[in-house]
Amino acid sequence: MFVLLLSLCSQVVAAGKETLQLEYVASNAKIVDVINNPSIHWQTTDDKVLNLGYSNLSYWVRTSLNINEKEGPYLLEIAYPVLDQLDVYMLQEGNIFVHQQLGDKQPFVDRPFVHEHFIIPLPNGTHGKVALYIKVRSSSALQLPVVLWTNHDFLINDQVFRIVMGIYFGLMGIMAAYNVLLYFTIRESTLFYYVLYVICLALFSACLSGFAFRYLWPASLWWNDQAILFFLISSVLTGTYFVMTLLEIGISDKWLYLGCRLILGLGLMLLFSSVFFDYAVMIKLTIAYAVSACIWGIFCRILRLAGKSRLATYYSIAWSSVLIGGIILALNKLDLISQTWFTENALLIGTAIEVACLSIAIGEKLNTEKNKRFQAQLAAFNEIQKVNSQLEHTVALRTQALQEANDRLELASRTDVLTGIANRRALDEALHSECLRAKRFEHPLSVIMIDIDFFKLVNDTYGHEAGDNCLVHIGRILSNYATRAGDFVARYGGEEFCIVLTQTDGSQAFELAEKIRMTCEASPLISESYRIEMTLSVGLHTQTKPPYNGKELLASADQALYFAKRNGRNQVAISSEL
Numbered sequence: 001m002f003v004l005l006l007s008l009c010s011q012v013v014a015a016g017k018e019t020l021q022l023e024y025v026a027s028n029a030k031i032v033d034v035i036n037n038p039s040i041h042w043q044t045t046d047d048k049v050l051n052l053g054y055s056n057l058s059y060w061v062r063t064s065l066n067i068n069e070k071e072g073p074y075l076l077e078i079a080y081p082v083l084d085q086l087d088v089y090m091l092q093e094g095n096i097f098v099h100q101q102l103g104d105k106q107p108f109v110d111r112p113f114v115h116e117h118f119i120i121p122l123p124n125g126t127h128g129k130v131a132l133y134i135k136v137r138s139s140s141a142l143q144l145p146v147v148l149w150t151n152h153d154f155l156i157n158d159q160v161f162r163i164v165m166g167i168y169f170g171l172m173g174i175m176a177a178y179n180v181l182l183y184f185t186i187r188e189s190t191l192f193y194y195v196l197y198v199i200c201l202a203l204f205s206a207c208l209s210g211f212a213f214r215y216l217w218p219a220s221l222w223w224n225d226q227a228i229l230f231f232l233i234s235s236v237l238t239g240t241y242f243v244m245t246l247l248e249i250g251i252s253d254k255w256l257y258l259g260c261r262l263i264l265g266l267g268l269m270l271l272f273s274s275v276f277f278d279y280a281v282m283i284k285l286t287i288a289y290a291v292s293a294c295i296w297g298i299f300c301r302i303l304r305l306a307g308k309s310r311l312a313t314y315y316s317i318a319w320s321s322v323l324i325g326g327i328i329l330a331l332n333k334l335d336l337i338s339q340t341w342f343t344e345n346a347l348l349i350g351t352a353i354e355v356a357c358l359s360i361a362i363g364e365k366l367n368t369e370k371n372k373r374f375q376a377q378l379a380a381f382n383e384i385q386k387v388n389s390q391l392e393h394t395v396a397l398r399t400q401a402l403q404e405a406n407d408r409l410e411l412a413s414r415t416d417v418l419t420g421i422a423n424r425r426a427l428d429e430a431l432h433s434e435c436l437r438a439k440r441f442e443h444p445l446s447v448i449m450i451d452i453d454f455f456k457l458v459n460d461t462y463g464h465e466a467g468d469n470c471l472v473h474i475g476r477i478l479s480n481y482a483t484r485a486g487d488f489v490a491r492y493g494g495e496e497f498c499i500v501l502t503q504t505d506g507s508q509a510f511e512l513a514e515k516i517r518m519t520c521e522a523s524p525l526i527s528e529s530y531r532i533e534m535t536l537s538v539g540l541h542t543q544t545k546p547p548y549n550g551k552e553l554l555a556s557a558d559q560a561l562y563f564a565k566r567n568g569r570n571q572v573a574i575s576s577e578l
Helices: 002-016 031-035 151-186 189-209 211-215 221-246 254-273 279-304 310-333 341-414 424-441 455-462 464-481 506-521 550-566
Strands: 023-026 059-067 074-078 085-092 095-102 118-121 128-137 146-150 445-452 488-493 496-502 536-543 571-574
Touching (some): 031 085, 059 146, 074 085, 074 151, 146 151, 151 189, 151 341, 189 211, 189 221, 189 341, 221 254, 221 279, 254 279, 341 424, 424 445, 424 496, 424 550, 445 455, 445 464, 445 506, 455 464, 464 488, 464 496, 464 506, 496 506, 496 550, 536 550
Parallel strands (some): 536 571
Antiparallel strands (some): 023 059, 074 146, 085 128, 445 496, 488 496
C-alpha cells in the first residue's frame, strides 16, 4: 500500500509540474559577473534533476521560466531540503526583481514560504519570460530538483506527499508504540532494541525529508547539520544490537560476535568523529559503513538461521529490503544513477518493509521460544522442582557473599582508611573523567590543593593520634562544602587534600576555597586533653579551555599551594595570578 501511494504521488507530480531544463557551471562568481560574462561555458544535463554528487565547489545554475499570468500565481520549488546554501535570483530584462537566500544553514523562520522544501512564491503580476539563476553550495549530495508550479497544482501534490509521509511515519510510530508496550509487558530485550532502531530510522528519514528541521529543531542549525549523521549511525548501532539479541549472538559465536562488536566500535568512532570532521567526508564514510553493516546483517542470517524457518524468511526480506533501498539511495546521492521518485524514496520503501517484517520476525521468535520453553518445562518439570529451591538458595548466598566482598574490596581500594574520603587512586580516576567531560562540553574545571599549615608541629606537640584526628576533622570540613553532584574530595597524601570542582569558574572556586579556609581557621579540634587550632594554605587552578590534563591541573594547583605557603600560609593563591 505504501509503495502504491508513493507511485500515486509521482503520477500527480508528473501531471502538475513543469520540470525545468537546467544549465550549470562551477563558479564562485557574483551574480553580476555571471550575468554579464558571455564567455562562461554553461553545461547542460539530460537528466530531469541536476545531480552533481558530493562536491565542495559552488555552482551557478540557470534556466528560463515562461510565466502565464492568467494561470498564476506561481511557486518555484527546490525539492531537496538538505542543501546548505542557495542564492536564488529572478531577472526580467536584465533587472533582478527577486532575490532569496535559502538553505538549511539559514533559520527555518527566515523562509519566505513555510514548507520542508525550499519554496519561492513569484510576485503577483509576473508575466512573460523570466531568467532564473541559482547559486548553490552544499556539503551534502548536490542535487537540484527545480520545479515550477501553479499554486493549485502545488497544493494537490503537497497533500498527496503529506498523506504518504504521514502513513510512513504513522507506521513507524505504531510499530514503536506497540513494541514499547509489549516490552514493558514481557521485558524482552529484543523489543527494546527494535524500538530504538525504529525511532532512529524514523528520525533519520525525518531529517532527509526536512520534517525534522521544520517541526523538531527549526532554530538549531548546527544540530540539523549533524542530525543526519547521528541518526544514521545510531540506526546502525541499534540495529546491530537488535540483530545480536534477535539471533542470540553471544561470546560463544566467536567470529559473529567479534564482527558485531567491530561494527559497534566503528559506529561509535564515526559518531565521535562526526563532531570534528567535515560533513562531506563523514557522510561518505557513514554511507559505506551503513551498507557494510546491512551486508553483515544478512551474513549473520546465513550462519545463524540456516534452513527455511519463517523467522529466517522475515529476517531476510527485512534486511534485503533496507540494503537494496540504502544502496539505491547511496548510488543516487553519489550521482551514479538518475534521480527518480523510486530512487529518491527507495530507502523509505525499504525501511517500511523492514520494520514490518522485523516486527513479525520478533513475534515469530517469541512464539518459537515460548513453544520450546513449554516443551522443555513439560519434560523436566519434576526434576527441576526437586533441585531448584536448593540450587537457588546456594547460588543466592554465594552471589551475595561474592558481591559483598567485591563491594568491600572496591570501596577499600578507592577510600582513604583514616579519613573515610577518596584516596589518590580515586582522585586520579575522577580527575581523568572530569577532564574528558570538560573537553566534550567545553565547561570550566577547577582544582583546589589544600595543605594543613605546620602539621609536623602538631604531630610533634600532641602526638600522631592527635594528628590523625586533625586529618579526619579537615576531611569532614571539606566534604561539607563540596556537596554538588560532580564535586570530588580526596586525600592527596600526608596532610594534603584535593577538591575537584566541575563546571566551576575561577571566581566560584576561589569563593569556595576561601570559605573552607575561614571555616577551618574558626573550627579548632577540641578534646579533653587538647585544643588544636589549624590554618590552611590553599592553591587554586581553573582550566577554561582545552587542553584538559589531570596531571597538569594538579601541578598548577600545587604550584599555587606552595606559593601560598611561601607567602605566609593561611591564604588562597590562584595559579593565574602567580
